[in-house]
Amino acid sequence: MNKIRRPHNNQTSKRVARTHASPWLRNYFSGHAQEALSSLGKLWRAPFATLLTILVIGIALALPTGLGLGLQQTQALSQGWDGNPQISLFLKKTLGTKEIEKIQQRMRAHKAIETVEWIPAEQALQNFKTTSGFGDLLNDLTENPLPDVLILRPKTEQSTPAQLESLVNELAKSPEVDIAQLDFAWVKKLNAIINTMKRAALVVALLLAMAVLLTVGNSIRLEVQNRRDEIEVSKLIGATHAFIRRPFLYTGLWMGLLGGLIALALVLASLLFLQTPVQALAELYQSNFRLEFPGLLESTSLLIASALLGLLGAWLTVGYHLRQIKPQ
């Protein structure tokens, strides 16, 4: 009985904290580690509910991740053309070889043009026959449908978009030219499309991130309801909000992290599944384009982002629901 002693000062509340000031920090961290493990244990003991939640999170995160990776790689594919624009001059089919040579000389003399390459119509047809796979079909043609083409590379100091535009307009006016086409414009358009899609992917990502927040929030809300008695008693015997909130925040963090792992697995599985057909497609276009798997940086970012989303979802819900529980 003599173990119960009455405190002698009026600062009993702070007394407890002060008495254990030295091992306080160690105590704090071991408390956190224990809380983290016990939250994980609770998830493990309710495998079905946990699996359902983290699958929803995983699918919601896999979608924008896959989309983002795909767009990034498509853009990388187009990047190679960005630096050196070229102009294709499709010549009128009535021109003879001599006339074409004359045009070439004129082009070489042009102040804005660096190099000129002639692809004769015959050669173009041969190339097309070997690369397109329509070889046999093309053999049946009585005349060559393709025009002679001059590939011009503008001088780099003359390649601002405005200058290129005016050069193309000027070339298009010459009587021998059927069509003058700036390949750069096509790359620009592709980039514009990719940028638009990137924005769209961002919108999708934001919406799905909100879905993740709501999913985690809902699980946490149920968990708070299940542990209502414990929360009420804890409040009555002096638990701070931080103390009561902590296990739920860890639960949210784990859910986010596990959901992120599932998302990563889904993305990797999808890439593996797509790899062979994409490579076959790329080979048809003489491209050595390969699907890149997400690297360490991308994977870690995804996991950190998903864990933080889980934490945020828990944070937003638990504060509100804990305030609803008033001890009686």
Add this chain to the structure above:
Amino acid sequence: MIRFENVYKSYPGGFEAIKNLSFYLPEGQMAFLTGASGAGKSTVLKLIALIERCTRGQIIVNHQNLTRMPERQIPYLRRTLGIVFQNHKLLMDRNVFHNVALPLLIAGFPRSEIGRRVRAALDKVNLLSKEKCNPITLSGGEQQRVGIARAVVTRPSLIIADEPTGNLDPALAQEIMRLFEQFNQVGVGVLIVTHAQSLVDKLGYPVLRLENGSSSSDAMLQADSTVQFSYE
């Protein structure tokens, strides 16, 4: 210690549970709080633990003024109190040991000390052999004793108990009261809400009686026996 000075508590809708209540419970004093149902006994306990805030007046518990206490300080006030509940409020999803350990976990005691303190508290209420049992397997009297062990495990300077013998037969009730007397003998203040008048009479501690006025619903206070309680 507890000091109430002209305390009023009214609920939304105008119901006045407590009207102009003043009393003083010195440090280390044991006393009873009695009165008919609805006289405001539970409200007094709720005001002491800051589960409710008073509408007017001043309340001082363990030398801390509750009137101006900010919300974030409340947990620390409650840690200086040992609260025993009528329905004991034990958690049925964990064993006796973990129920008693909860206040220590909350207050951030190191693990090594938790085991020692929990066993000391269980020893005092004679339940050391039941530490691994689930509370649901215990009798009513044993459950209440676990509740008391949980209230004293942090060695509070003041125990407040809300009808701790409400669901127990007279023999068990007396046993519980003896426990409280033992804590009081080592200097812990004890305030027990009860309507077991026979026990109150037999034990002879100061009594604070809350009464509904016959003509109004005012809660009134009568100082029954000693100077510790004053009525204005």
